[in-house]
Amino acid sequence: MIEFINVEKTYPNNVKALQNINLKINKGEFVAVIGLSGAGKSTLIRCINRMHDISDGQLIVDGVEVKKLRGNEIRKFRRRIGMIFQSFNLVTRTTVIKNVLVSFVPQLSFFRKVTGLFSKEHKIKALTALDQVGILDKAYVRVDQLSGGQQQRVALARTLAQNPDIILADEPIASLDPVTSKQVMDDFKRINQEMDISVIMNIHHVEIALEYADRIIGVREGQVVFDGKSADVTDEV
Numbered sequence: 432m433i434e435f436i437n438v439e440k441t442y443p444n445n446v447k448a449l450q451n452i453n454l455k456i457n458k459g460e461f462v463a464v465i466g467l468s469g470a471g472k473s474t475l476i477r478c479i480n481r482m483h484d485i486s487d488g489q490l491i492v493d494g495v496e497v498k499k500l501r502g503n504e505i506r507k508f509r510r511r512i513g514m515i516f517q518s519f520n521l522v523t524r525t526t527v528i529k530n531v532l533v534s535f536v537p538q539l540s541f542f543r544k545v546t547g548l549f550s551k552e553h554k555i556k557a558l559t560a561l562d563q564v565g566i567l568d569k570a571y572v573r574v575d576q577l578s579g580g581q582q583q584r585v586a587l588a589r590t591l592a593q594n595p596d597i598i599l600a601d602e603p604i605a606s607l608d609p610v611t612s613k614q615v616m617d618d619f620k621r622i623n624q625e626m627d628i629s630v631i632m633n634i635h636h637v638e639i640a641l642e643y644a645d646r647i648i649g650v651r652e653g654q655v656v657f658d659g660k661s662a663d664v665t666d667e668v
């Protein structure tokens with residue numbers, strides 16, 4: 432469902448962040464992208480939802496060539512692809528449910544946008560998403576009252592409320608302690624398995640990548656240097 436064909440990405444400062452990337456990622460896969468800082472992991476992930484434009488080659492998602500999308504098509508396309516960041520990107524001074532409801536704003540009628548009223552259907556969807564990540568009881572708590580792990584789950588719920596086919600996660604546990612990291616990784620795994628959502632995650636904890644992902648893609652200096660099943664990775668790699 433995601434295919435990179437000879438993809439290159441050169442930033443305006445002439446840094447070649449990606450070179451000759453050829454990959455196929457199937458629906459439902461849980462992929463961990465590993466590599467040192469500066470290897471190109473973040474760039475690789477961010478090209479998929481067109482946060483970054485590729486410089487050359489083709490990137491195809493569900494049969495659509497991503498760089499050919501225009502205006503409204505880009506917005507629609509991005510709604511199917513959830514994005515999770517290291518810094519949770521939440522509005523911390525408001526409630527959990529409001530943070531999730533924000534994801535519906537683009538779909539609201541003009542009246543609802545102006546009045547800030549969400550429909551019952553949207554509220555049910557938001558609460559369902561919070562339930563899916565185990566923080567329904569926090570729905571009316573302010574985000575700044577929550578732990579880092581709980582905040583990352585709010586971000587995950589916000590993404591789930593969109594019914595995405597794919598979730599991209601850029602170092603989602605990098606700022607969490609080991610115990611919380613595992614809880615968040617458990618959520619990703621459950622979402623991947625039970626909801627059949629593909630997960631593509633940058634992660635620098637190799638052991639955690641091996642434990643949770645089905646497939647490991649190793650990136651070094653902008654190139655894929657390893658691609659295999661987690662189960663096949665031995666001590667030699």
Ligand code: ADP
Nearest residue numbers: 442444446448467468469470471472473474475
């Ligand atoms: P990683 O996620 O593996 O740390 P990145 O994809 O963030 O790697 O970065 C790959 C290379 O591209 C690095 O050399 C980085 O400095 C550079 N880079 C990343 N983003 C930009 C940008 N917006 N402009 C210029 N160079 C960038």
Ligand code: ADP
Nearest residue numbers: 442444446469473474477516517518601602605
């Ligand atoms: P994150 O871990 O949230 O991706 P980074 O520190 O990797 O944060 O990058 C922060 C931002 O700076 C990103 O938008 C990235 O594209 C950009 N960036 C990274 N490296 C460079 C660079 N060498 N020149 C310009 N922008 C960069």
